[in-house]
Structures are given as C-alpha cells and as structure tokens.
Amino acid sequence: MIDFSSALYLGMYHSSQSLPPWQQLTLGVPAALAEPPSAGRVAKALAELQGCKQAVLMPSTLHLFWDIFGMLSKQAVTIYLDEEAYAIVQWGAERAAACGVTIRKFRHHDPDSLFSEMTRQAHSRKRPVVVTDGFCPACGKLAPIHDYLTIVRHFRGLLVLDDTQALGILGEQLGTKAPYGFGGGGTLRWSGVSGSDILVGASLAKGFGVPIATLAGSEFMIQQFIRLSDTRVHCSPPSVAVIQAAEHALVVNQTQGNRLRQQLAQRIRQFREGLRLIGLASIGGWFPVQTLHGIIGTAAVRLHQQLAQRGIQTVLSQPRNATQARLSFLITARHSVMEIDRCIEMLDVLNPTYLKKMPADWLPRGGTLIQQEVHHESRIRL
Numbered sequence: 521m522i523d524f525s526s527a528l529y530l531g532m533y534h535s536s537q538s539l540p541p542w543q544q545l546t547l548g549v550p551a552a553l554a555e556p557p558s559a560g561r562v563a564k565a566l567a568e569l570q571g572c573k574q575a576v577l578m579p580s581t582l583h584l585f586w587d588i589f590g591m592l593s594k595q596a597v598t599i600y601l602d603e604e605a606y607a608i609v610q611w612g613a614e615r616a617a618a619c620g621v622t623i624r625k626f627r628h629h630d631p632d633s634l635f636s637e638m639t640r641q642a643h644s645r646k647r648p649v650v651v652t653d654g655f656c657p658a659c660g661k662l663a664p665i666h667d668y669l670t671i672v673r674h675f676r677g678l679l680v681l682d683d684t685q686a687l688g689i690l691g692e693q694l695g696t697k698a699p700y701g702f703g704g705g706g707t708l709r710w711s712g713v714s715g716s717d718i719l720v721g722a723s724l725a726k727g728f729g730v731p732i733a734t735l736a737g738s739e740f741m742i743q744q745f746i747r748l749s750d751t752r753v754h755c756s757p758p759s760v761a762v763i764q765a766a767e768h769a770l771v772v773n774q775t776q777g778n779r780l781r782q783q784l785a786q787r788i789r790q791f792r793e794g795l796r797l798i799g800l801a802s803i804g805g806w807f808p809v810q811t812l813h814g815i816i817g818t819a820a821v822r823l824h825q826q827l828a829q830r831g832i833q834t835v836l837s838q839p840r841n842a843t844q845a846r847l848s849f850l851i852t853a854r855h856s857v858m859e860i861d862r863c864i865e866m867l868d869v870l871n872p873t874y875l876k877k878m879p880a881d882w883l884p885r886g887g888t889l890i891q892q893e894v895h896h897e898s899r900i901r902l
Contacts, residue, residue, distance in 0.1 A: 587750055591748040657848075660811070669717075683722040720737065
C-alpha cells in the first residue's frame with residue numbers, strides 16, 4: 521500500500537534505536553511539580569527555532585489550547601476567532617465562551633472582516649485577542665499575518681497562532697531556491713515577524729513526527745501561562761521518551777532538515793506536474809496537503825475507494841464550511857519518485873472523462889506557489 525494519508529511531512533520516524541535509553545518513562549507527578557530534566561532544554565531550543573523568547577512543552581495541543589483559553593478567560597478580553605480555525609482551537613474557544621468571554625468570529629483569512637469586527641468593539645476596554653491558524657491546509661494558504669499584526673497592534677491586542685502545519689516546514693526566506701525557506705521555524709520565521717504580542721502554539725506531530733506540543737512567546741506570557749495552567753496541575757508532563765524524540769527531531773532538523781524540505785518540494789512538484797499532464801489540478805501550492813480540485817462529494821468518495829483497491833491510501837475530508845467531501849494526498853519526504861508516478865498513473869486510469877475537460881485556468885502555474893500567495897504588501901492602512 522502506498523500511503524498518502526500520513527502527516528509525517530519530513531518523514532521523521534524516531535525509532536527506539538535512534539533515541540537514548542531512559543530509566544523512567546514518567547515521573548508520576550503533575551507538570552506543575554516536576555518535569556523531566558531535558559524538558560527545559562528542548563523548550564528553549566524550540567523557542568529559538570521559532571524566534572521567540574521562551575517556550576513550554578505540553579502533552580498535546582488539546583492541553584495547550586485548553587489552557588490558553590482558560591488563561592484568557594481570567595482576563596478582560598474579547599476573542600476574535602477565524603471562522604475556519606482548527607477544531608481543537610475551536611474547542612478551546614468554547615471553554616472561554618462558557619466562562620463568559622465574548623467570542624466574535626471573522627471571515628477566514630480576511631483582514632477587512634477582522635478590522636470591521638474589532639472596530640465595532642473599539643469602545644470596549646477589553647483587550648482584543650485574535651486567534652487563527654498560521655497555515656490552512658483546507659484552502660492551501662498562509663494567514664495574512666502582517667495584516668493581522670497591523671490590526672492587533674493598532675488596538676493593542678494579542679495574536680494567538682496555531683502553527684502546527686507550518687512548524688518544521690516553513691522557515692526564514694533567505695533565497696528564492698528554497699520554496700519553504702530555511703530552518704523550519706514556522707510562520708513567524710517565514711513572515712519575519714516577532715513581538716511580545718504574539719503567542720504561538722504548535723504540535724510537533726506533523727513536521728517533526730513527535731506527539732508533543734509547544735507554546736512559545738515572550739517570557740512574561742509564558743510565565744503567566746505556566747502559573748495559570750490547569751492541565752499542568754492535573755496532568756503529567758510529556759513522557760521522557762517523547763521529549764527525547766523531540767530533541768532528536770531538532771537534531772535531525774538542524775543537520776538534515778533543509779535537505780528533507782528540498783526533497784519534499786521535489787515530490788510535491790512532481791505530483792502537481794503529473795496532475796497537470798493528465799488534466800487535473802490540486803489545491804495546496806507547495807504544501808504537503810494536496811487536495812484534488814473539482815472532484816467532490818460522491819465522486820471523491822468513489823475515487824478514494826477505487827484508489828484503495830489499487831493499493832493507494834488517500835484522505836477524505838470535509839472542510840468546516842463545505843457540504844461535500846474532498847480527496848487529499850499527503851505528500852512526504854519519504855515518498856519515492858516511483859510512488860508518485862504510480863499514483864498519477866492510477867489517477868489517469870480512473871480519471872472521469874468529464875474532468876479531462878477542465879478549464880485551463882484550473883491548472884497549476886509555475887513558480888514557487890507559496891511565495892506567489894504570500895508575498896504582498898499589507899493592504900491594511902491604519
């Protein structure tokens with residue numbers, strides 16, 4: 521079976537043989553009392569990678585966002601939430617709402633909608649908190665971070681990012697030959713922004729292949745989070761094994777990360793070009809999640825089943841505001857040229873005739889697609 525359902529984008533596996541041995545898996549106490557000795561070292565490295573002052577490790581983004589919104593619910597804030605934010609972020613926002621915090625949603629990746637919502641509340645003395653994903657795999661685009669920050673800073677607010685998709689993939693833009701930039705530090709590094717008014721939560725489970733999460737930001741915000749965290753009082757910290765895997769991932773990223781990202785880009789380029797040659801296209805740009813354009817609903821379900829029968833595993837999904845299923849292929853650095861070719865061959869065989877008549881403007885263009893979608897001057901003028 522050729523697997524296009526795994527989100528291990530850089531193909532990091534972290535076998536037991538690659539990790540140091542441990543004498544004790546867990547400490548038996550909540551994180552508020554003690555953490556494994558290497559936790560602080562890994563958290564510091566992750567903060568530096570993302571361009572932040574400090575970070576803390578959490579067992580998952582569920583724990584992390586539960587606590588972020590719990591912390592915010594103890595303050596005088598209004599939360600402005602991207603309507604298509606990831607489900608776990610939405611669950612955290614529901615906690616804040618249950619505590620009496622006002623939640624206002626704005627249109628996905630729409631700075632004008634955000635500005636309009638915040639302007640309506642300009643008379644309020646509550647601090648605005650804007651919450652969004654750094655990268656959205658459903659639409660294949662980065663959030664307009666520069667625009668959001670311009671608005672947030674105008675109203676003296678806080679920007680909270682879920683950067684799970686971008687961490688390990690995007691990095692500093694030091695040249696045009698690397699479509700993801702360099703270093704894998706995520707959206708902040710890619711966008712070249714920083715500040716004490718930004719909090720970044722992310723799982724390492726995708727780019728780095730480790731089921732652990734990190735929250736990064738200013739020293740003040742991270743210390744406040746640690747002090748007010750509920751799950752750190754009632755839950756264990758990440759296990760010793762998982763923290764060691766995270767440290768191993770950072771070493772691999774430092775020594776091989778740019779090569780793995782380049783390999784990933786090559787496989788995605790091959791996949792998209794293969795689609796173009798058979799009259800298909802995908803949403804996703806250079807990102808690993810490639811969703812077929814124009815194949816929806818029962819056609820997507822049927823194609824998913826037919827591919828599985830022929831040894832190709834794909835992902836069926838339904839975006840939050842969509843009514844019909846979509847079919848996605850998750851490309852990783854471990855996919856071989858032959859596996860991509862085999863996938864395209866099967867799509868060509870199964871491709872319905874009517875889809876071969878798609879308009880030319882559905883086909884992917886050349887160039888670095890992430891850069892085409894993101895490089896722009898801020899259109900918000902305050």
